[in-house]
Amino acid sequence: MSGERLAIMGGRVIDPANGVDALVSVYIAGDLIVAVGDKPEGFATDQEIDAEGQIVCPGFVDLCARLREPGQEYKATIASETAAAAAAGVTTLCCPPDTRRVIDTPALVNLLRERADSVGKARVIPIGALTRGLQGKELSSMMALKAAGCVAVGNAYAPVENLLVLRRALEYAANCGLLVIVRPEEPALRNRGCVHDGAVGSRLGLPVIPVSAETVAVAQTLVLAGQTGAKVHFGQLSSARAVAMIAEAQSQGVAVSADVAVHQLHLTESAVDGFDANAHVSPPFRSQADRDCLREGLAKGVLGAICSDHQPHDPNAKLDAFPATEPGISSLETMLPLSLQLVEAGVLDLSSVIARLAHGPAVIMGLGAGTLSPGARADVCLFDTRLEWVVAGTDWLSRGINTPFYGSKFKGRVTRTLLSGRTVHCR
Amino acid sequence: MNKSIQFDAAGRLRHFLTIDGLSRELLVRIMDVAESFSSVTEQQVKKVPLLRGKTIVNLFFENSTRTRNTFELAAKRLSADVLNVNIATSATSKGESLLDTIRNIEAMHVDMFVVRHEASGAAHFIARHVAPHISVVNAGDGSHSHPTQAMLDMFTIRQYKGDFSKLKVAIVGDILHSRVARSEILALNALGTAEVRVVAPKTLLPDDPEGLGVKVFHDVDQGLAGVDVVIMLRLQKERMSGAFLPSEHEYFTYFGLTEERLAKANPDAIVMHPGPINRGVEIDSRVADGPQSVILRQVGNGIAVRMAVMSMVLGGYVDALGVTS
Numbered sequence: 001m002s003g004e005r006l007a008i009m010g011g012r013v014i015d016p017a018n019g020v021d022a023l024v025s026v027y028i029a030g031d032l033i034v035a036v037g038d039k040p041e042g043f044a045t046d047q048e049i050d051a052e053g054q055i056v057c058p059g060f061v062d063l064c065a066r067l068r069e070p071g072q073e074y075k076a077t078i079a080s081e082t083a084a085a086a087a088a089g090v091t092t093l094c095c096p097p098d099t100r101r102v103i104d105t106p107a108l109v110n111l112l113r114e115r116a117d118s119v120g121k122a123r124v125i126p127i128g129a130l131t132r133g134l135q136g137k138e139l140s141s142m143m144a145l146k147a148a149g150c151v152a153v154g155n156a157y158a159p160v161e162n163l164l165v166l167r168r169a170l171e172y173a174a175n176c177g178l179l180v181i182v183r184p185e186e187p188a189l190r191n192r193g194c195v196h197d198g199a200v201g202s203r204l205g206l207p208v209i210p211v212s213a214e215t216v217a218v219a220q221t222l223v224l225a226g227q228t229g230a231k232v233h234f235g236q237l238s239s240a241r242a243v244a245m246i247a248e249a250q251s252q253g254v255a256v257s258a259d260v261a262v263h264q265l266h267l268t269e270s271a272v273d274g275f276d277a278n279a280h281v282s283p284p285f286r287s288q289a290d291r292d293c294l295r296e297g298l299a300k301g302v303l304g305a306i307c308s309d310h311q312p313h314d315p316n317a318k319l320d321a322f323p324a325t326e327p328g329i330s331s332l333e334t335m336l337p338l339s340l341q342l343v344e345a346g347v348l349d350l351s352s353v354i355a356r357l358a359h360g361p362a363v364i365m366g367l368g369a370g371t372l373s374p375g376a377r378a379d380v381c382l383f384d385t386r387l388e389w390v391v392a393g394t395d396w397l398s399r400g401i402n403t404p405f406y407g408s409k410f411k412g413r414v415t416r417t418l419l420s421g422r423t424v425h426c427r
Numbered sequence: 428m429n430k431s432i433q434f435d436a437a438g439r440l441r442h443f444l445t446i447d448g449l450s451r452e453l454l455v456r457i458m459d460v461a462e463s464f465s466s467v468t469e470q471q472v473k474k475v476p477l478l479r480g481k482t483i484v485n486l487f488f489e490n491s492t493r494t495r496n497t498f499e500l501a502a503k504r505l506s507a508d509v510l511n512v513n514i515a516t517s518a519t520s521k522g523e524s525l526l527d528t529i530r531n532i533e534a535m536h537v538d539m540f541v542v543r544h545e546a547s548g549a550a551h552f553i554a555r556h557v558a559p560h561i562s563v564v565n566a567g568d569g570s571h572s573h574p575t576q577a578m579l580d581m582f583t584i585r586q587y588k589g590d591f592s593k594l595k596v597a598i599v600g601d602i603l604h605s606r607v608a609r610s611e612i613l614a615l616n617a618l619g620t621a622e623v624r625v626v627a628p629k630t631l632l633p634d635d636p637e638g639l640g641v642k643v644f645h646d647v648d649q650g651l652a653g654v655d656v657v658i659m660l661r662l663q664k665e666r667m668s669g670a671f672l673p674s675e676h677e678y679f680t681y682f683g684l685t686e687e688r689l690a691k692a693n694p695d696a697i698v699m700h701p702g703p704i705n706r707g708v709e710i711d712s713r714v715a716d717g718p719q720s721v722i723l724r725q726v727g728n729g730i731a732v733r734m735a736v737m738s739m740v741l742g743g744y745v746d747a748l749g750v751t752s
Contacts, residue, residue, distance in 0.1 A: 199635055204571055205609055207547075319556075321546035
C-alpha cells in the first residue's frame with residue numbers, strides 16, 4: 001500500500017455503529033480509517049474528496065448476492081457483479097453456495113476469493129455448503145471450510161433431506177463455530193408453487209406457495225437451533241408470521257437473526273398480476289399485511305439486515321410462461337434507492353437504514369466491517385439522496401437486467417465507493 | 428398494462444386471452460355475433476367467407492381433441508386456412524424454447540394463434556411477444572383462463588334462461604384447478620348474474636374463493652338449493668394421488684350430481700358440463716343424458732362462439748353480417 005492519505009470533506013457522515021451523524025470529515029491513510037471528525041495531528045492530505053451535499057457512510061454489506069461464477073457465466077460473472085456492487089455502494093458481498101459448482105470445498109472458497117481479489121471491486125465472502133454438494137444428505141467438510149475462511153454455511157434453496165440431517169448439521173456447525181444461514185422453506189408445502197397463496201394467485205390460477213411453507217420451516221429450525229445451540233440466521237423472509245415467530249424466539253434469548261430482501265419491503269403479490277415474470281421471485285411476494293410486518297420487523301430490529309438477494313439472469317430465463325421462468329431479481333443497483341424510500345415512507349430514519357445495510361449484516365456475519373471506526377478498513381460509500389434516475393437497465397453494470405422496477409423513478413444514487421481506501425466506483 | 432394487452436391502440440379487441448377486464452357490452456356482442464353464426468352452421472353450405480385468405484394456427488401444447496376440433500371447424504366455416512401444430516409431441520421435446528417455436532411459425536406469415544398450454548400465463552406471454560399483426564386466442568392456459576369455453580357456456584345459458592340478473596348459478600367441483608370455472612365466474616359476474624356459487628370441498632378451492640366474487644358452499648345439497656343453472660366440472664384422476672380427495676367413490680357419494688340432488692335445484696334448472704364427462708364420478712349418467720342436460724348443446728354452441736371470437740379478433744366481419752357494434 002502506498003499509504004496515500006485521503007480526506008473526505010464536507011459531507012454528512014453517518015456511522016450508526018458509532019452513533020455519528022454530523023457534518024464532519026473522514027480521514028483515511030492507506031487502506032484504513034484513521035479518524036472521523038478532527039484532522040489527526042500531522043495528517044498530510046494527499047487527496048481531498050469533496051463530499052458536499054453527500055452522505056458519507058460505511059460501505060454496505062450484502063448478506064445474499066449471487067455472482068453466478070463458477071458455472072453460469074452466461075448469466076453473470078464475478079467481474080460484472082462486483083462492479084455492480086461497487087456502483088451500489090456494496091463493499092462486502094456474501095455469496096450463497098449454490099453456484100453451478102457448489103461451494104463445498106476449500107478450493108472453491110479460495111477460487112472465488114482470488115477471482116474477486118483480482119478484479120478488486122468488492123470483497124467476496126463465500127458461504128459454504130451445509131451439506132455435500134447441497135444434496136441434503138451428508139455433512140460438508142465444515143472444519144475445512146472454516147479453515148479456508150468461511151464464517152457461515154447454508155443450504156441455499158436446496159432442501160435438507162430430513163430433520164435428522166438438519167439436526168446433525170446444526171450440531172456440527174455449532175461445534176465449528178459457524179453461523180448457519182437458513183432460507184426457510186418446507187419443500188413439500190412449496191410443491192411446484194411459484195406465487196403467494198392469496199387473492200392474485202387464486203385469480204391467475206398459478207400454483208401457489210402457502211405462508212406455511214415458510215413458517216413450518218422456521219418453527220422446525222428454531223426448535224433444532226434451541227436443542228443444538230447452533231447460531232442460526234434466517235435469510236430472505238417473506239411473511240408476517242415468520243417475523244413474529246423470530247421476534248418471540250429472540251425475546252426468549254435464542255441466538256437467532258434474520259434479514260429481508262429489499263424488494264420484499266416494497267412489492268406485494270399484485271406485482272405478478274398480468275404474469276410479469278420479472279416479479280417472479282422466491283420466496284414469493286405476499287400480501288400487503290405481510291409487507292407491512294416485514295417493514296415493522298425491520299424497524300424494530302427483529303430483521304437486522306436488508307440484503308439485495310441479487311439474482312442476475314440471462315434474458316432467456318424470463319422468456320417463458322410464468323411458471324416456467326426462473327425466479328429472482330437483479331437487485332444490487334436498486335437496493336439503495338429502495339432502502340431510501342423507507343425513510344420517505346416513515347418506516348426508518350436514514351441512520352437506521354444505513355445500519356441495516358452496513359453494520360447490521362456485518363454483526364450477523366461476525367465481520368469487522370460496516371463501520372467507520374478508526375482502524376477499520378476504509379470501505380466507504382458516498383451517495384446523493386437528491387439524484388433522480390429512471391430504471392432502464394441500460395446503464396447497469398450488472399449483467400442481469402431482470403427487474404420488476406423498469407420505468408420506476410428513483411431518488412438517490414451512489415456517487416463514489418471506496419474499497420480499502422481505493423476508489424472502485426465514481427459517478 | 429396487463430389487461431389492456433387484449434386491445435389495440437384504437438381500443439379494438441386484438442387478442443382474446445381472458446374475460447378479466449372485458450365489459451358486459453363486449454360479452455353481449457360476442458353472444459350476438461355467435462347467434463348470427465348459429466344459422467350458418469345449420470345451413471347446407473356451412474361456410475361464410477369472412478376470413479378467406481387468413482391463416483389460423485392451432486398451437487396445442489397440451490392434448491385436447493374436442494377444443495381443437497371445434498376451433499378447427501370454426502376456422503374452416505369462416506373460410507380460413509388452418510394449420511394444426513401439436514407441440515406435445517413436437518419441437519419443445521427437442522429442447523426448442525417456447526419463444527423459438529412461436530418465432531418459427533410466425534415466420535410462415537400466419538394471422539392467428541389459437542393456443543392451449545399447461546402453464547397459466549402462457550397465452551399472455553405469447554401475446555406479448557408475437558409480431559404486431561398476429562392475434563392470439565387463448566384455448567386454455569393452466570388453471571388460469573379458458574375464455575371461449577366460458578363464452579359458449581354464457582351463450583348456452585342465455586339461450587335457455589335469458590336474463591342473467593335473475594339467475595342463481597352453481598359451479599360444482601374442482602374449482603382450484605379449473606380454468607373453466609375462473610373464466611365462468613368472471614363472465615357471470617360481468618353479465619350481472621344475481622348469484623354465483625361454487626360448491627367444493629376445501630381441498631379443491633383456492634385461497635379466499637369469495638374474493639373471486641362467489642358464494643362458497645361445501646355441502647352440495649345446500650349449494651344446489653334453488654339454483655337455475657348447475658355447471659359440473661370434470662374431476663381429474665390425479666386429484667386422488669395428489670391427496671386432494673380420498674376416492675372417486677367418496678367424491679361421487681358426497682358431490683356427484685344425481686337425480687335426487689338435482690331435485691334441490693329449481694325444477695327447470697339446466698345442467699351443464701364442459702366435458703369430457705366422467706360418468707359416475709362427478710355426474711350420474713341419468714342426469715348427463717336426462718331432460719335437464721344441455722351438455723351436447725354446449726358442444727354445438729362452441730363452434731358458433733369460436734367463430735364469433737375469431738372473426739371479431741381478426742376484424743372486418745361485423746358489418747358484413749349486419750350486426751352492429
